[in-house]
Amino acid sequence: MKRLINLKPGKSGALFLGLLPFLLILMIYMAGSQARLAENEKDKLLPSFSQMGDAVHRMAAEPSKRTGKIIFWQDTVSSLKRLGLGVLIAATIGLLLGMFTGAIPLVGASVSPLLTVISLVPPLALLPILFIVFGLGEISKVALIAIGITPFIARDMLQRTGEIPFEQLVKAQTLGANSTQILSRVILPQLLPRLTESVRLALGAAWLFLISSEAIASTDGLGYRIFLVRRYLSMDVILPYVAWITLLAFLLDYALRVMNKKLFPWYLPGGAA
Amino acid sequence: MQRLAILLFTLTLSSAACAKESFKVCWSIYVGWMPWSYGAEQGIVKKWGDKYGIDIEVVQINDYIESVNQYTMGEFDACTMTNMDALTIPAAGGVDSTALIVGDFSNGNDGIVLKGGKDLAEIKGQSVNLVELSVSHYLLARGLESVGLSEADITVVNTSDADMVAAYGTDGVTAVATWNPLLGEIEAMPESQTVFDSSKIPGEIIDLLVVNTETLKSTPALGKALVGAWYEIMELMSGEQDASSAAKTHMATASGTDLAGYEAQLASTEMFYTPAQALTLTNSEKLLASMKSVAEFSFDHGLLGNGVPSAEFVGIEMPAGTYGDETNIKFRFDPTYMQLAADDKL
Numbered sequence: 001m002k003r004l005i006n007l008k009p010g011k012s013g014a015l016f017l018g019l020l021p022f023l024l025i026l027m028i029y030m031a032g033s034q035a036r037l038a039e040n041e042k043d044k045l046l047p048s049f050s051q052m053g054d055a056v057h058r059m060a061a062e063p064s065k066r067t068g069k070i071i072f073w074q075d076t077v078s079s080l081k082r083l084g085l086g087v088l089i090a091a092t093i094g095l096l097l098g099m100f101t102g103a104i105p106l107v108g109a110s111v112s113p114l115l116t117v118i119s120l121v122p123p124l125a126l127l128p129i130l131f132i133v134f135g136l137g138e139i140s141k142v143a144l145i146a147i148g149i150t151p152f153i154a155r156d157m158l159q160r161t162g163e164i165p166f167e168q169l170v171k172a173q174t175l176g177a178n179s180t181q182i183l184s185r186v187i188l189p190q191l192l193p194r195l196t197e198s199v200r201l202a203l204g205a206a207w208l209f210l211i212s213s214e215a216i217a218s219t220d221g222l223g224y225r226i227f228l229v230r231r232y233l234s235m236d237v238i239l240p241y242v243a244w245i246t247l248l249a250f251l252l253d254y255a256l257r258v259m260n261k262k263l264f265p266w267y268l269p270g271g272a273a
Numbered sequence: 274m275q276r277l278a279i280l281l282f283t284l285t286l287s288s289a290a291c292a293k294e295s296f297k298v299c300w301s302i303y304v305g306w307m308p309w310s311y312g313a314e315q316g317i318v319k320k321w322g323d324k325y326g327i328d329i330e331v332v333q334i335n336d337y338i339e340s341v342n343q344y345t346m347g348e349f350d351a352c353t354m355t356n357m358d359a360l361t362i363p364a365a366g367g368v369d370s371t372a373l374i375v376g377d378f379s380n381g382n383d384g385i386v387l388k389g390g391k392d393l394a395e396i397k398g399q400s401v402n403l404v405e406l407s408v409s410h411y412l413l414a415r416g417l418e419s420v421g422l423s424e425a426d427i428t429v430v431n432t433s434d435a436d437m438v439a440a441y442g443t444d445g446v447t448a449v450a451t452w453n454p455l456l457g458e459i460e461a462m463p464e465s466q467t468v469f470d471s472s473k474i475p476g477e478i479i480d481l482l483v484v485n486t487e488t489l490k491s492t493p494a495l496g497k498a499l500v501g502a503w504y505e506i507m508e509l510m511s512g513e514q515d516a517s518s519a520a521k522t523h524m525a526t527a528s529g530t531d532l533a534g535y536e537a538q539l540a541s542t543e544m545f546y547t548p549a550q551a552l553t554l555t556n557s558e559k560l561l562a563s564m565k566s567v568a569e570f571s572f573d574h575g576l577l578g579n580g581v582p583s584a585e586f587v588g589i590e591m592p593a594g595t596y597g598d599e600t601n602i603k604f605r606f607d608p609t610y611m612q613l614a615a616d617d618k619l
Binding site for chain 1: 429440
């Protein structure tokens with residue numbers, strides 16, 4: 001029966017339909033950019049792709065006039081360091097907190113309500129407090145990322161611990177395992193792949209906190225650069241930076257997915273995470 | 274498809290392109306621009322608009338840089354900004370801009386503060402918190418020059434102006450460069466010592482009303498109305514006691530302070546209450562030297578844009594002469610309208 005809901009695109013058709021929105025956006029951008037550049041060739045709002053290419057080349061291949069360093073890579077390394085450190089701290093604390101709260105009822109009773117309340121505090125609202133306590137340096141930037149996503153990861157881990165079938169714990173006990181063994185041999189291995197999933201979901205928020213903290217006070221970083229050149233409307237730098245951040249975010253997510261697949265092949269049926 | 278897209282973009286983004294009888298002016302909170310708030314609310318701007326048969330809408334923008342960007346994008350026909358930002362944002366972006374009103378220059382309104390220090394030379398080796406690439410940054414560069422240091426001797430930390438006062442309160446921050454009213458608040462904190470301020474480089478940080486050159490050319494009435502309204506407000510501000518106090522109190526309230534606070538800010542601002550005063554600076558050789566210094570700073574910090582070969586790339590036309598490329602004049606100081614006001618011909 002030829003009804004709209006029964007029409008399915010073929011393999012190449014699906015690819016085409018998937019690319020179509022991207023192509024449309026690109027075309028609209030190019031047309032708009034051309035129209036504005038025709039009117040004013042130095043227009044800064046919608047730079048052409050060659051202007052953006054020049055800007056990227058200038059920042060990624062030529063040393064800066066002021067510091068002698070290559071800005072683009074310096075920004076990337078600084079930002080990834082902050083992000084990596086913040087996420088690592090958050091993942092470690094989140095895992096331990098979630099596991100102990102979920103597996104040991106005595107800990108759970110006292111920590112769980114506090115965790116729920118803390119997770120409701122918007123981290124960006126804490127930013128002014130953070131830099132009064134930790135200063136404006138690296139610590140407060142890493143702390144914002146860590147504080148921002150730890151409650152999320154901890155709550156997720158808490159829930160996942162609760163999902164582990166009680167039968168497994170009973171079985172381990174009948175085999176003579178003590179509490180430490182149950183935690184390290186039964187619960188922890190099952191939580192690790194879920195931790196990776198949780199971190200993948202938290203990365204979006206982590207980026208947000210990274211950029212926000214770099215916008216406030218910084219000497220380098222991807223977010224810093226965007227907020228700096230905003231002062232003179234340098235869209236030819238801002239747009240490639242946004243694209244680069246998106247690509248980095250995608251690659252990080254992809255790397256975690258592959259890692260999960262390699263380290264915990266039993267985690268999902270067929271190993272497809 | 275392409276045509277439709279062009280249509281969409283031209284409609285949404287370059288509404289300034291079409292001819293119209295109404296104009297939009299934007300301003301942001303700063304001691305020297307508060308008169309626009311007063312003029313708009315007391316109907317002075319409207320009165321002058323009516324006199325020349327045009328409609329002028331005065332819009333306040335909370336974020337200064339956003340207001341300059343909006344002007345550059347063509348959303349506004351005129352906007353308040355400093356000489357440096359006018360050069361690096363609209364002019365470097367190819368939007369031919371004219372400084373219609375030279376309103377005042379900073380005479381202590383921008384400063385460098387050290388925590389526990391006495392002398393600017395002590396800044397060597399410290400981290401300095403400031404809004405990078407702003408006039409504070411320019412002031413810092415000029416200050417460092419005066420004591421034989423360069424930016425390589427310090428570390429510049431970009432800090433949002435919204436967080437400056439709180440940042441200064443933290444232990445790690447030992448030096449800041451900022452402007453009023455933030456400067457005043459920081460100076461009031463213990464151990465603060467202002468070691469350099471804009472009164473040492475008079476006439477270099479200038480506050481302007483900038484108008485799109487093409488719009489001004491096609492509608493000189495806009496220039497006349499704005500200049501007329503401005504000097505009426507200036508006369509009120511500097512005139513007899515009661516009216517002046519009332520006007521200043523209005524401006525003080527609108528900028529979130531009181532009359533005493535506003536007077537204190539005015540004290541470090543060299544306001545040009547009469548067109549003659551503004552013309553003296555506009556027509557002077559000194560302006561030529563100041564703009565050269567501003568253009569060189571902007572070029573050294575990459576503010577003039579991509580692939581720009583030298584500080585002289587953007588031409589700046591001034592009554593005393595032209596600095597930079599005469600075939601690429603994008604920034605003009607035009608004394609015509611202020612002269613009309615001085616001659617009482619508006």
